[in-house]
Amino acid sequence: MMSRNSMYTNPKPCKHLADYKLRHGLSGYNLLQEQIRTTPSGKSSVKNHQTEIPRCCFCNGYQKRLYLCLICSSISCSSHTLLHSQCENGHDIAVDIERSELYCVLCCDQVYDPDFDKIVMLKHLMDLPRSGNGVDVSAGRRSSKRRRLCSALELDLKKTKQLVSMRDLRAKSCYPLGLRGLNNLGSTCFMNSVLQALLHAPPFRNYFLTGQRNHEVCRKRSSDRLCLLCDIYVFFSAVFSGDRTPYSPAQLLYSWWQHSANLASYEQQDAHEFFISVLDGIHENGVKARNTGECHCVAHRVFSGQLRSDVTCMSCGYTSTTYDPFMDISLNLDTGNCPSTDLANKSLKPSDNTYVSTLLGCLDLFTKPEKLGSDQKFFCENCQERQDSVKQMSIKRLPLVLCLHIKRFEHFPVRRMSRKIDRYMQFPFCLDMNPYLSSSVVRNRFGNRMFAFEGDELDTSTEFEIFAVVTHSGTLDSGHYVTYLHLKDQWYKCDDAWITAVEEEVVRASQCYMLFYAQKMLYYKANEDLVCQPVSPRADPFLPIAGCC
Amino acid sequence: MSLRNSVNRPPTPDAVEDQEKEPTLQEIINIKMIESGEKEKLMELLRERLVECGWKDEMKALCRAYIKKKGTNNVTVDDLVHVITPKGRASIPDSIKTELLLRIRAFLASAAL
Numbered sequence: 001m002m003s004r005n006s007m008y009t010n011p012k013p014c015k016h017l018a019d020y021k022l023r024h025g026l027s028g029y030n031l032l033q034e035q036i037r038t039t040p041s042g043k044s045s046v047k048n049h050q051t052e053i054p055r056c057c058f059c060n061g062y063q064k065r066l067y068l069c070l071i072c073s074s075i076s077c078s079s080h081t082l083l084h085s086q087c088e089n090g091h092d093i094a095v096d097i098e099r100s101e102l103y104c105v106l107c108c109d110q111v112y113d114p115d116f117d118k119i120v121m122l123k124h125l126m127d128l129p130r131s132g133n134g135v136d137v138s139a140g141r142r143s144s145k146r147r148r149l150c151s152a153l154e155l156d157l158k159k160t161k162q163l164v165s166m167r168d169l170r171a172k173s174c175y176p177l178g179l180r181g182l183n184n185l186g187s188t189c190f191m192n193s194v195l196q197a198l199l200h201a202p203p204f205r206n207y208f209l210t211g212q213r214n215h216e217v218c219r220k221r222s223s224d225r226l227c228l229l230c231d232i233y234v235f236f237s238a239v240f241s242g243d244r245t246p247y248s249p250a251q252l253l254y255s256w257w258q259h260s261a262n263l264a265s266y267e268q269q270d271a272h273e274f275f276i277s278v279l280d281g282i283h284e285n286g287v288k289a290r291n292t293g294e295c296h297c298v299a300h301r302v303f304s305g306q307l308r309s310d311v312t313c314m315s316c317g318y319t320s321t322t323y324d325p326f327m328d329i330s331l332n333l334d335t336g337n338c339p340s341t342d343l344a345n346k347s348l349k350p351s352d353n354t355y356v357s358t359l360l361g362c363l364d365l366f367t368k369p370e371k372l373g374s375d376q377k378f379f380c381e382n383c384q385e386r387q388d389s390v391k392q393m394s395i396k397r398l399p400l401v402l403c404l405h406i407k408r409f410e411h412f413p414v415r416r417m418s419r420k421i422d423r424y425m426q427f428p429f430c431l432d433m434n435p436y437l438s439s440s441v442v443r444n445r446f447g448n449r450m451f452a453f454e455g456d457e458l459d460t461s462t463e464f465e466i467f468a469v470v471t472h473s474g475t476l477d478s479g480h481y482v483t484y485l486h487l488k489d490q491w492y493k494c495d496d497a498w499i500t501a502v503e504e505e506v507v508r509a510s511q512c513y514m515l516f517y518a519q520k521m522l523y524y525k526a527n528e529d530l531v532c533q534p535v536s537p538r539a540d541p542f543l544p545i546a547g548c549c
Numbered sequence: 550m551s552l553r554n555s556v557n558r559p560p561t562p563d564a565v566e567d568q569e570k571e572p573t574l575q576e577i578i579n580i581k582m583i584e585s586g587e588k589e590k591l592m593e594l595l596r597e598r599l600v601e602c603g604w605k606d607e608m609k610a611l612c613r614a615y616i617k618k619k620g621t622n623n624v625t626v627d628d629l630v631h632v633i634t635p636k637g638r639a640s641i642p643d644s645i646k647t648e649l650l651l652r653i654r655a656f657l658a659s660a661a662l
Contacts, residue, residue, distance in 0.1 A: 053583055078627070109625035
């Protein structure tokens with residue numbers, strides 16, 4: 001079985017490794033496999049006996065890095081590997097016994113061989129208890145992948161080209177299509193901000209604009225009942241009609257109130273809660289989900305992904321893996337605080353005040369292995385008792401549109417107090433999610449071996465482009481939501497009814513609350529079709545457009 | 550007939566005997582710790598602490614900076630080890646050193662050395 005490296009190529013073997021492979025093939029590796037000792041944490045080392053002390057055959061030292069010759073099994077320390085190679089011709093390849101990594105004596109460097117990593121990984125698999133090992137050699141789940149690609153194509157933008165002919169002549173500005181202010185109906189900026197983001201989520205937008213939602217035959221509407229999906233369709237048509245006067249999404253608000261009765265009020269709500277609630281409403285109103293497999297409602301097709309959670313027993317290494325779907329990911333802010341540094345102790349970082357939170361830092365925090373507290377001991381199936389364990393999250397499958405929610409509202413149920421975290425967080429416009437995929441995270445656990453880990457998919461893109469940022473300013477009780485949209489290389493600030501073009505620095509400096517990223521290809525295709533309407537030469541260029549500056 | 554020098558030559562000391570000096574206290578402690586499995590536990594603890602306090606990330610960043618400066622094809626693992634080791638040793642937080650020393654002392658007390 002060839003190992004596939006999805007996002008990087010195997011380094012080429014050096015001349016010496018290539019020669020060794022020609023002459024000895026896999027025999028050295030196979031003999032070594034017996035001596036590899038693995039730990040539950042994913043580390044592997046070469047040891048004949050647990051308590052033997054390997055020593056250099058030249059100087060008897062045991063404190064430096066020690067290397068085991070693959071041909072004659074003699075051990076040399078880093079100072080004497082070259083000497084060994086000179087004494088014995090052709091003994092150029094060795095193994096770092098502490099780390100189980102290949103080393104070429106003549107190149108003085110680490111070398112890589114997928115066949116060797118395979119041997120090491122197989123030993124891990126043999127040592128780990130039963131099937132719950134967190135490492136699966138899958139044959140590749142191509143069928144589900146193909147289905148997802150087809151689904152993405154259905155939401156393709158090709159059909160939207162028909163929109164060009166439906167352009168309303170009232171549009172006078174050169175703003176892209178679909179940019180329209182939304183009136184605040186009474187503390188409804190939480191709704192307006194999320195709606196602006198949804199309006200421009202490429203596959204979501206296409207679904208509603210290409211008439212896949214045929215509201216004329218909607219059963220609910222024909223019986224005079226409210227249908228959230230129809231209302232959204234009407235909303236999309238209104239915003240993309242070309243009319244630039246600010247729109248009042250009253251019908252949509254009313255429809256949503258019906259669905260989420262507990263949130264129906266004129267009080268300020270949480271934008272993230274609204275987002276989840278709307279998606280839920282779409283799901284319930286839409287295509288009935290089949291019992292097996294994924295749901296095909298537009299909300300799921302666009303936003304749903306899958307998370308993987310691994311809980312590993314620290315005693316025996318048994319890993320329990322569960323998969324859960326998600327519509328968005330809520331991230332804690334990374335603050336750069338390390339748990340074990342004392343105040344009196346000189347820590348590495350100069351001071352916590354200068355540490356800048358970043359989105360990548362938050363994602364690192366999200367996928368970081370977390371030691372479960374002693375009160376959360378996991379019942380290990382293998383040990384048959386509660387053990388200390390480590391939990392690690394990773395992303396099994398990315399959605400077409402990724403919504404990242406920054407947890408800025410902290411609730412203290414004991415003190416019955418809530419507060420907002422105003423800390424600034426830096427975020428990128430282009431995001432590569434590869435390091436957070438399950439395949440990368442699991443691979444990292446075993447020392448970055450070149451081995452086909454579950455979920456290694458060659459043709460799934462992990463690159464995303466940002467298209468909307470929902471920001472919050474103010475306090476928990478009285479604040480204001482504003483959305484920044486990224487359309488055709490220009491940023492627009494959508495503050496209820498007021499839309500203005502802004503520089504990207506303004507967006508970078510804003511306090512983000514929800515970030516919306518679309519898969520790169522979908523984003524670029526969507527922007528191709530958002531043709532800027534040229535100002536008609538006969539129109540008065542200074543005619544004010546209500547709601548736009 | 551005079552005895553040939555070669556017959557009277559004292560026996561050549563074996564390579565092994567040369568190295569068979571009295572093991573130092575450090576070596577004895579090390580051997581005892583490995584044999585009892587304590588060394589393995591302390592290594593695991595050390596690794597955990599160094600990750601927690603950000604030392605590992607700091608070293609990773611130093612390595613990246615060095616590789617960036619020299620170019621990916623001009624750096625070997627040996628280079629990195631030589632460059633990073635002094636900085637790494639110098640930047641270990643005192644709290645970690647203290648903790649490990651306490652553990653080793655406790656071990657010595659229990660092993661009655």
